[in-house]
Amino acid sequence: MLEAKDLKSNDEIAWCPGCGNFGILNALKQAMVQLGREPKDILLVSGIGQAAKLPHYIKCNCFNGLHGRALPVATAAKLANRQLTVLVTTGDGDCYGEGGNHFIHAVRRNPDITVIVHDNQIYGLTKGQASPTTDPGFVTKFQPSGVVLEPLHSLQMAIVLGAGFVARGYSTEKDHLSWLILEGIKHRGFSLIDVLQPCVTFNRKNTHEWYAERVYKVNDDGSYPSGDKAAALHKAAEWGDRIPIGILYQMQKKSYEENIGLYDRIPLVEEPIENTDISGILKEFI
Amino acid sequence: MAHERTIKIAGEAGQGMQTIGLALCKIFKDAGYYLYANQDYMSRIRGGNNVFQLRIADKPVYAPRKNADITIALDRLSVDCHKDSVSPDGVIILDRDRFAVTEENILFRHIPMYAMAKEIGGSELFVNSLACGVLTGMTGIEYHGVREVLKRTFAGKKEEIVEKNLQAAEAGYIFAKTHFKQNHFTIKSVNAKESLLMNGNEAIALGAIAAGCKFYSAYPMTPSTSIMNVMAHYAKDFNIVVEQAEDEIAAINMVIGASFAGVRSMTGTSGGGFALMTEGLSLAGMTETPIVVVDAQRPAPATGLPTRTEQGDLDFLLHAGHGDFVRAIFSPGTIEEAFYGTIKAFDLSEKFQIPVLIMTDQHLADSYVNIDIFDLKRIKIQRHIISKEDSGLVKDYKRYQFTESGVSPRALPSWINEVFYADSDEHTEEGHITESSHVRTMMVEKRFYKKAAGLSKETENPKTFNIQGADCVLIGFGSTYGVLKEVCELSANRSVGHIHLPQVWPFPVAEVTGLLKNAKKTIVVENNAGAQLSKLIRRETGIKVDTSLLQYDGKPFNLDYLLEQIEKE
Numbered sequence A: 001m002l003e004a005k006d007l008k009s010n011d012e013i014a015w016c017p018g019c020g021n022f023g024i025l026n027a028l029k030q031a032m033v034q035l036g037r038e039p040k041d042i043l044l045v046s047g048i049g050q051a052a053k054l055p056h057y058i059k060c061n062c063f064n065g066l067h068g069r070a071l072p073v074a075t076a077a078k079l080a081n082r083q084l085t086v087l088v089t090t091g092d093g094d095c096y097g098e099g100g101n102h103f104i105h106a107v108r109r110n111p112d113i114t115v116i117v118h119d120n121q122i123y124g125l126t127k128g129q130a131s132p133t134t135d136p137g138f139v140t141k142f143q144p145s146g147v148v149l150e151p152l153h154s155l156q157m158a159i160v161l162g163a164g165f166v167a168r169g170y171s172t173e174k175d176h177l178s179w180l181i182l183e184g185i186k187h188r189g190f191s192l193i194d195v196l197q198p199c200v201t202f203n204r205k206n207t208h209e210w211y212a213e214r215v216y217k218v219n220d221d222g223s224y225p226s227g228d229k230a231a232a233l234h235k236a237a238e239w240g241d242r243i244p245i246g247i248l249y250q251m252q253k254k255s256y257e258e259n260i261g262l263y264d265r266i267p268l269v270e271e272p273i274e275n276t277d278i279s280g281i282l283k284e285f286i
Numbered sequence B: 001m002a003h004e005r006t007i008k009i010a011g012e013a014g015q016g017m018q019t020i021g022l023a024l025c026k027i028f029k030d031a032g033y034y035l036y037a038n039q040d041y042m043s044r045i046r047g048g049n050n051v052f053q054l055r056i057a058d059k060p061v062y063a064p065r066k067n068a069d070i071t072i073a074l075d076r077l078s079v080d081c082h083k084d085s086v087s088p089d090g091v092i093i094l095d096r097d098r099f100a101v102t103e104e105n106i107l108f109r110h111i112p113m114y115a116m117a118k119e120i121g122g123s124e125l126f127v128n129s130l131a132c133g134v135l136t137g138m139t140g141i142e143y144h145g146v147r148e149v150l151k152r153t154f155a156g157k158k159e160e161i162v163e164k165n166l167q168a169a170e171a172g173y174i175f176a177k178t179h180f181k182q183n184h185f186t187i188k189s190v191n192a193k194e195s196l197l198m199n200g201n202e203a204i205a206l207g208a209i210a211a212g213c214k215f216y217s218a219y220p221m222t223p224s225t226s227i228m229n230v231m232a233h234y235a236k237d238f239n240i241v242v243e244q245a246e247d248e249i250a251a252i253n254m255v256i257g258a259s260f261a262g263v264r265s266m267t268g269t270s271g272g273g274f275a276l277m278t279e280g281l282s283l284a285g286m287t288e289t290p291i292v293v294v295d296a297q298r299p300a301p302a303t304g305l306p307t308r309t310e311q312g313d314l315d316f317l318l319h320a321g322h323g324d325f326v327r328a329i330f331s332p333g334t335i336e337e338a339f340y341g342t343i344k345a346f347d348l349s350e351k352f353q354i355p356v357l358i359m360t361d362q363h364l365a366d367s368y369v370n371i372d373i374f375d376l377k378r379i380k381i382q383r384h385i386i387s388k389e390d391s392g393l394v395k396d397y398k399r400y401q402f403t404e405s406g407v408s409p410r411a412l413p414s415w416i417n418e419v420f421y422a423d424s425d426e427h428t429e430e431g432h433i434t435e436s437s438h439v440r441t442m443m444v445e446k447r448f449y450k451k452a453a454g455l456s457k458e459t460e461n462p463k464t465f466n467i468q469g470a471d472c473v474l475i476g477f478g479s480t481y482g483v484l485k486e487v488c489e490l491s492a493n494r495s496v497g498h499i500h501l502p503q504v505w506p507f508p509v510a511e512v513t514g515l516l517k518n519a520k521k522t523i524v525v526e527n528n529a530g531a532q533l534s535k536l537i538r539r540e541t542g543i544k545v546d547t548s549l550l551q552y553d554g555k556p557f558n559l560d561y562l563l564e565q566i567e568k569e
């Protein structure tokens, strides 16, 4: 049996003490223990940012690529070897800013991957600029008069684009978050888990205390209809005094791999290629 | 009897010229001729002036001529566009009634194409089949061959439509036989042996399939798009996934992801798309992920001339991406080089775990030549990865282990029992992020110097022709191969040699230096304004070539123009 300590990597963790990223890391480890797959069959893909360093702190396969580009890498790795459980760990800047176009199209494509967005509403690694999800009015060195842009409503956007699994987690709610991650992995297709993650260094507004007062769980009493798009959009829009966490929308549909018939064949990576015979094709050119 | 003829079909986009041009290629090929065909088309779907040009001969030919012997004009504009490029005894076939041409001109031969097409098929759409009949009638092809090819061309269409096309072709054929001077354009056929007819992009796609490419991802961009189409056409038969990415950035990152997971992967684009891919190219260099990228060049900067040709991306490909990393760049000059070169590109990319670029251009991409059937026995695929069976035995795996060659053993995730890390940040042998100067230095030496040393031993040698004692030596890369070869063969008054570079990077320094050292006069011929190859030769060998012959009007060099220029030099 896999235990949490088996997932410990030797890499020194380079996050600030008290950072919300630790909660996400622990929740992810817990989810992996429960998942019961071997680390060698799990692939974590990330871009660049504090959040994107996470794969180094856990003993699974890791591809740590470029800022904003985790989704195309993860999508294709899954296509190449569908036996891998593929997760993406990314930041709000990484996923919704630099990688915004990939986000839109990954949702449309619906590959069987699980995307965990560490949403600290700030650019951590580059020292505190606003991110696409920063609350309006938030003051930074780069936005001295406060952010004037409308925040990007990623959960609503994902629902509207047709994502089949849209959830919000909170890094301090470890058990709840690990449950969300497990459900996301089990969901066949693109799963988005946007995680509220306090950045104790650069985001002095959306702090642990701020969230503790506001966060509530939607799925606990079983009354919340998670397959109702209109209700989900309404729920996803809630932000301020009360912030819902949980599975906001879920609808099973065919994944990209299913749609292109990949499950009917051997994984691409297992295809023997040494003797690919194209003589049949050549006849068409004679 | 003439040894070669050039035929042109000109008309608007949307008149089905490509279909009929290709049918003509097949007809001539089946009848035993050698042929070369190229297309000149505008960046629009309807209207404009597009040309399909064919050169048929009794020996192999590789390049366009300046003038056509027979031009068949499917619209009025084509008459004006092509009047000035008719050979001395050539003609223009046109429909005087339809185009309302009253002007007398000794070049003009009238055929009421549109009225005939309408009468036979009930629609003017059959005019291109009729044109096909006219051209074959004039050049002395047996009608039977025409019929057979057209039947194949229109196979899949309704019986009635096929029949009408055949009737239109036959009417054109008979018209030509009875109205135009017999035998004037007939050329002798040599019964060329069984051959393949394909263009450069098809050869690249087939090379990729033969090399075991299982993932192709791209964003459409002329003139690379047809590679994607061919890959998609055969995807089911070979279990290949072909993905239309949301942009070129996604395309190259997908290719990297698939390759990381263990699958041979390729992408293709043109200059503007390649510009977007440079970030990913660096990622492949840093993470040591093998990928193959095709740049089908078109004239630029920016979006340039979307459907025309140029060799202006050499400098860019040599330097694309930030930081020091190793790459190989192939520059195929023939359909064969495109095919075998692509296979070798996959091999080198896996052997050295590097990105390999294939630089082609619209001219090679869209030109058809009949060539010897590929020798599939020549293809040896080596994976350079730890096999699934051996993977079980791997212990203490380090993705970036330091080795003599700079190449670390490559395992695949989930095949080995351990996990591993790949990283775009500078990393340790284990793949973890590091800022250690010592490790950094060692990694650069591994990725850059050591791999470069191994790679340079595997560069394709320059191809040479007649360089011993030649009065002048022509040097080129990529698609100028054919025209330079023919210039050498046809230069009457002087002895002209040719050096062709099928791979421009790593630059074959010793070979080129040796070849150029004793050359009397050296002329680099290239399709760009910056004399990019001349400068590369100078940079790498210290040799300054005597002359650069440059062309940057969007067209390939034609044989006659180049012959004249070389005579003058």
Ligand SMILES: Cc1ncc(C[n+]2csc(CCOP(=O)(O)OP(=O)(O)O)c2C)c(N)n1
Residues within 6 Å of the ligand: A048, A049, A050, A051, A052, A067, A090, A091, A092, A093, A094, A095, A118, A120, A122, A123, A124, A125, A126, A131
């Ligand atoms: C192409 C590119 N542009 C910019 C950067 C610099 N950069 C690194 S991380 C980052 C922002 C990260 O923000 P976010 O994704 O929210 O992650 P966090 O650090 O907050 O976890 C930026 C702009 C980069 N590495 N690459």
Ligand code: SF4
Residues within 6 Å of the ligand: A014, A015, A016, A018, A019, A020, A021, A050, A120, A124, A125, A198, A199, A200, A201, A202
């Ligand atoms: S800067 Fe913010 S996000 Fe980054 S480690 Fe520190 S607390 Fe966490």
